[in-house]
Amino acid sequence: MTQASLGESVVQKTVHAQQNNGVSASLTHTQPLWLLAEVTYRCPLHCAFCYNPTDYDKHTQNELTTEQWLQTLRDARKLGAIQLGISGGEPLLRDDIEDIVIEAKKLGYYSNLITSGVGLTEKKIQAFKEGGLDHIQLSMHDITEEINNFITNTKTFELKKKVAAMIKNHGYPMVLNVVIHRYNIGHMREILEMAQALGADYIELANTQYYGWSLVNRSQLMPTKAQVDEAEAITNEFRANPDNKMKIFFVVPDYFSDRPKKCMNGWGEVFMIVTANGDVLPCHSARSLPNMQFPNVRDTGLAYAWQESPAFNQYRGDSWMKEPCRSCSEKENDLGGCRCQAFLLSGDAEAADPVCSKSPHRHLIDQAIIDSTNPVLVAQPIVFRNDKNSKKIMAGEFKDRVEGFHSLP
Amino acid sequence: MTANNIQDSDIYALALHHRFQWEEAQQNYVILFPEGMVKLHGGAGEVIKRLDGIAKVSDVVADLKDTFPEAANIESEIIGMFELALSKGWIRKL
Numbered sequence: 465m466t467q468a469s470l471g472e473s474v475v476q477k478t479v480h481a482q483q484n485n486g487v488s489a490s491l492t493h494t495q496p497l498w499l500l501a502e503v504t505y506r507c508p509l510h511c512a513f514c515y516n517p518t519d520y521d522k523h524t525q526n527e528l529t530t531e532q533w534l535q536t537l538r539d540a541r542k543l544g545a546i547q548l549g550i551s552g553g554e555p556l557l558r559d560d561i562e563d564i565v566i567e568a569k570k571l572g573y574y575s576n577l578i579t580s581g582v583g584l585t586e587k588k589i590q591a592f593k594e595g596g597l598d599h600i601q602l603s604m605h606d607i608t609e610e611i612n613n614f615i616t617n618t619k620t621f622e623l624k625k626k627v628a629a630m631i632k633n634h635g636y637p638m639v640l641n642v643v644i645h646r647y648n649i650g651h652m653r654e655i656l657e658m659a660q661a662l663g664a665d666y667i668e669l670a671n672t673q674y675y676g677w678s679l680v681n682r683s684q685l686m687p688t689k690a691q692v693d694e695a696e697a698i699t700n701e702f703r704a705n706p707d708n709k710m711k712i713f714f715v716v717p718d719y720f721s722d723r724p725k726k727c728m729n730g731w732g733e734v735f736m737i738v739t740a741n742g743d744v745l746p747c748h749s750a751r752s753l754p755n756m757q758f759p760n761v762r763d764t765g766l767a768y769a770w771q772e773s774p775a776f777n778q779y780r781g782d783s784w785m786k787e788p789c790r791s792c793s794e795k796e797n798d799l800g801g802c803r804c805q806a807f808l809l810s811g812d813a814e815a816a817d818p819v820c821s822k823s824p825h826r827h828l829i830d831q832a833i834i835d836s837t838n839p840v841l842v843a844q845p846i847v848f849r850n851d852k853n854s855k856k857i858m859a860g861e862f863k864d865r866v867e868g869f870h871s872l873p
Numbered sequence: 874m875t876a877n878n879i880q881d882s883d884i885y886a887l888a889l890h891h892r893f894q895w896e897e898a899q900q901n902y903v904i905l906f907p908e909g910m911v912k913l914h915g916g917a918g919e920v921i922k923r924l925d926g927i928a929k930v931s932d933v934v935a936d937l938k939d940t941f942p943e944a945a946n947i948e949s950e951i952i953g954m955f956e957l958a959l960s961k962g963w964i965r966k967l
Contacts, residue, residue, distance in 0.1 A: 495898055497910065544898035547910060574892060574905035599890065599907040637890040639907045665890070666907060711962075 495544030496736040496770055499573075501533065501564070502748075504553040505740050507849070508582045510617035511605075513643050513678040513685055514849040515748055516553065518866070518873055521854035523741040530560040532761060534567045536738050539766040541571045545736065548573040553740065556583035562591045569596025576601060578641075581627030582620060589634050600631050601639040601668075606648040607658050615647055617848040628662045639666040644695065644717075645685040646836075652695040656702050656712070664710050669699060671717035674832075675749045675804065677849040679873035680857075680865050684846050686836035689720050719829050723794065724801025724817035731779035731803065736770060744769040746776055749804035752871045753813050779803050786814050788822045811870040879955045881931040884967045885924045891963060893921050904963050911963070920954045926967055930955065 504527055505520040528536070537548065548568050555561055556579055568575040577592065578601045592600075602624065605612040609621040632638050640659050642648070648655065652669070659667045671692065674682045687695075699714050718725050728735045728747045737745040742761040745751065751758065756778065759769035770776055778784065782795055789800040800806075801817020809818045810825040818825035835841050847853050847862055856862060857872065866872060887893055892905045895918075902918025904911050913921065919940070923933045934951050941947060958964040 542898070544896070546896060546899075546903065546905065547908070549908075572894065574910070576908055598892070598905075601908070637907050 494771075496540060497545060497734040498547045498549065498736065499537070499540040499545040500549040500551060500735065500737040500748075501536070501555075502551050502553065502737060502739045503527070503533065503555050503561070503564070504558050506557045507553040507580070508557070508618065509554065509580050509620065510848040510850045511643070511677070512615055512617070512681045512846045512848055513645055513672045515673070515676040515678060516849065517676055517749070517751060518680060518849075518854060518857045520553075520849075521851050522858065523739065524851070526741045527558075528738075528740065528742050528761065530563055532742065533560070533564055536742075536761050536766065537564065537567050537571060537573070539761075540736060540738075541573065543736075543767060543770055546573060548575045549578055550575065551578040554580050554582055556588070562588070562595055565592055565595040565597045574598050579603070580616075580620065581624050584627050584630065586630065589630055593634050593636075599639060600636050601641055602628055602631060603641045603643070604628075604655075604659070605642065607651050607654040611647050611651075615645070617850070625662075628664075632663050637666070638662065638664045639668070640664045641668045641670060644669050644671045644687070646687045646691070647685075649687040649691045649695050652698045653702075656698070656710075660708065660710055666711045666713070668713040668715065669695070670713075670715040671695075673715075673718060675752075675808075676873050677847065679808065679869065680847050680862070682832060683836045683838065683841040684844065686719070686833065687717075688837070689833070692717050692720050718801075718805075718817075718819045719833060721819060722821035724798045724805075724819040726798045727802035727805075727817075730799050732770070732776040733780070736766070738766075744773075744776075746779075747802075747804065749808075749873075750775070752804050752873060753807050754871065784814055786816075788820075788824075789816045792822065808869045808871060808873060879930055879952050879959070881929065881934075883930045884926065884928065885930070885955065885959075885964045886926040886967055887921070887924060888963055888965045893918075906963075911961075916950065917954050917957075920951055921958065921964070924964060 505516055505523050550561060550564060555577065565575055575597050576599045577597055580603050604624055605615055612621040613619050628638065642655055656667065672678050672685050678685055696714060699712055702708055703712055716725065732746045735746060737748060738761060739745060743751065744759045744761060744766065756775050758775050759773045782799060785795065785800055789795050801819060803813050805819070806815045806817050807813040809828045815825060816823040818828045820826065847865060857866065890906055894903060896903050899912060902913040902921065904913065904921065919937060920933060923936060934948055937951055938947055
């Protein structure tokens with residue numbers, strides 16, 4: 465899955481809603497609305513753009529038990545969480561997803577299964593339906609078998625089409641997530657047409673954001689500004705056609721913006737992520753930040769994690785900000801952007817997100833854009849996300865691919 | 874975008890795959906849908922709560938006027954909520 469696939473849309477909804485009469489949304493919410501359960505880091509796909517940490521392999525043996533997950537669901541619900549994302553890795557590699565779905569229904573969550581489709585059988589989807597799963601989000605990669613199989617490093621193209629039909633047949637809303645990168649950005653129109661032909665209700669065009677494996681493969685994945693502009697123009701043209709009922713979320717590629725994204729809608733504002741091993745995080749990549757101890761559900765309750773833990777309070781609000789953010793008239797719009805991106809690229813977790821044109825580190829982003837057109841860098845092989853490469857990265861291999869960053873992506 | 878024309882005799886229900894519920898922790902009504910949600914002020918929630926797929930718009934207005942006799946200009950606010958909810962795809966016309 466992508467780091468943006470959860471969250472951006474709920475955030476968009478909340479923010480939009482705030483502009484409407486009669487509908488309110490608090491931006492300084494002190495209760496989690498979203499619980500993202502990254503139930504496993506095991507995955508049959510090996511996507512080049514995966515946001516999971518490159519050292520994920522160390523967390524494939526210490527996953528939470530079913531009972532620990534059920535308790536996590538109960539505790540988060542008490543705190544106010546209402547949307548549940550069941551994600552990974554590939555969540556269907558666990559055999560207790562049905563138990564999680566049933567508990568989620570009982571607790572009143574709106575439950576979202578975020579899957580590659582691998583492992584989704586007729587029997588399983590029937591059980592999920594009966595258990596009360598509300599929605600399945602399926603990742604798709606391209607209209608061509610070649611690109612699908614290349615970027616995921618698997619042969620899964622035909623399977624995904626079958627799974628899409630299965631989802632539709634069971635009366636689920638069809639939500640497709642397509643991560644956009646150099647290899648498929650030229651097929652935007654065809655991707656939208658494919659989604660429509662499959663009967664998709666929503667499609668998320670998630671321009672790659674550079675964390676985890678996608679940061680390691682940044683020069684290989686990044687499209688050009690011209691390609692991004694064209695993709696956006698095609699998307700807008702598609703949206704403008706009243707015959708197209710499919711809703712499209714276009715996740716903005718932040719490297720080509722001059723202001724950063726309001727990452728996670730603010731640190732510790734609405735999102736709580738529990739990872740496969742039980743770490744509780746305010747964002748997917750938070751473990752790349754320095755000097756920070758994240759709570760773990762095995763040791764502390766979720767209420768402590770959300771309300772009191774130093775980690776969740778570290779970047780709440782704006783008192784932590786430095787210049788140029790501190791006195792910036794736009795600081796409420798983006799809260800200084802992403803802490804992880806700031807640290808990974810600049811070495812300073814409290815710096816403005818380097819994406820911002822006011823950041824003294826913007827040159828790092830501009831250089832990355834230039835690097836993505838450098839034939840020598842582009843010719844480096846993609847480091848696919850798999851256990852072997854994860855072990856190698858932890859052992860200090862691929863040095864040339866990670867040494868430019870201030871911690872392991 | 875064309876203006877939504879809400880008629881007294883129209884009947885609305887929650888859109889497919891949407892769920893409406895009271896959230897105790899938030900003290901708010903919410904509408905939930907794939908990967909998203911909106912929180913509704915009490916007044917907006919009162920409108921959505923009455924959409925059972927049977928009541929006409931005029932029934933909803935009458936019932937709300939009955940329930941909140943103090944509220945002024947309530948009718949235009951209710952119609953405004955129908956328009957908003959329809960334009961956002963939260964409700965569907967039967």
